Amino acid sequence: xxxxxxxxxxxxxxxxxxxxxxxxxxxxxxxxxxxxxxxxxxxxxxxxxxxxxxxxxxxxxxxxxxxxxxxxxxxxxxxxxxxxxxxxxxxxxxxxxxxxxxxxxxxxxxxxxxxxxxxxxxxxxxxxxxx
Amino acid sequence: xxxxxxxxxxxxxxxxxxxxxxxxxxxxxxxxxxxxxxxxxxxxxxxxxxxxxxxxxxxxxxxxxxxxxxxxxxxxxxxxxxxxxxxxxxxxxxxxxxxxxxxxxxxx
Numbered sequence: 163x164x165x166x167x168x169x170x171x172x173x174x175x176x177x178x179x180x181x182x183x184x185x186x187x188x189x190x191x192x193x194x195x196x197x198x199x200x201x202x203x204x205x206x207x208x209x210x211x212x213x214x215x216x217x218x219x220x221x222x223x224x225x226x227x228x229x230x231x232x233x234x235x236x237x238x239x240x241x242x243x244x245x246x247x248x249x250x251x252x253x254x255x256x257x258x259x260x261x262x263x264x265x266x267x268x269x270x271x272x273x274x275x276x277x278x279x280x281x282x283x284x285x286x287x288x289x290x291x292x293x
Numbered sequence: 294x295x296x297x298x299x300x301x302x303x304x305x306x307x308x309x310x311x312x313x314x315x316x317x318x319x320x321x322x323x324x325x326x327x328x329x330x331x332x333x334x335x336x337x338x339x340x341x342x343x344x345x346x347x348x349x350x351x352x353x354x355x356x357x358x359x360x361x362x363x364x365x366x367x368x369x370x371x372x373x374x375x376x377x378x379x380x381x382x383x384x385x386x387x388x389x390x391x392x393x394x395x396x397x398x399x400x401x
Contacts, residue, residue, distance in 0.1 A: 197390070206392060206395040207381075207392040209390040209391065209392060220387075220388050222389065256335055256336075260390075262383070263342070267343070275323075275343060276323045276324065277323060277341055277342040278326065278383040278390065279326040279338055279342070279381075280326065280328070280338060280381065281341075281347060283335040284335065
């Protein structure tokens with residue numbers, strides 16, 4: 163059974179860089195989409211970005227200028243760097259595994275549908291931005 | 294990137310049926326996936342695709358969709374179903390993921 167574990171500093175100073183690593187155990191990092199998702203205290207989930215195992219990245223436009231996600235296949239890990247942090251970046255950060263697919267159904271002709279889902283989540287790590 | 298919207302809160306009497314909805318343009322192309330989150334815990338996938346349940350998810354959870362609206366239905370809600378529920382989808386134009394703001398489900 164695949165498990166994910168986040169690691170990194172729990173406290174980061176304003177204007178510095180937040181760095182987290184997610185270690186994948188019980189399975190290979192090959193294939194799948196590997197995401198970072200965060201949740202500020204008392205608020206909802208916010209997708210930060212993901213990396214496909216090939217190295218292709220996609221980022222949330224609202225964070226794109228500050229985010230880098232990378233993968234290390236040899237260590238079965240992927241990482242997040244978020245620079246120039248402020249108090250607004252204080253959150254629980256989750257790493258997660260996603261996958262996509264498609265199917266067809268008949269309704270007045272054959273139609274194709276697509277789906278994406280996140281089936282494995284890390285427990286999350288709290289990062290506080292404070293001086 | 295598109296947005297997804299959910300009602301902030303819904304309540305249901307124990308044993309009754311409740312529907313949680315999610316709206317957004319991305320749902321016309323990509324199915325919604327649904328997650329249950331209890332306090333202090335990571336989210337758990339409960340529905341994905343047209344109406345697929347991961348192993349271990351009770352069959353009282355089901356999903357459906359029409360146009361730009363996806364729904365999560367709990368038939369015979371149990372006390373342990375009280376949680377926050379989030380829908381998630383992917384924008385086909387730029388492959389960005391998006392989460393709705395979540396619905397807090399209270400089981401009375």
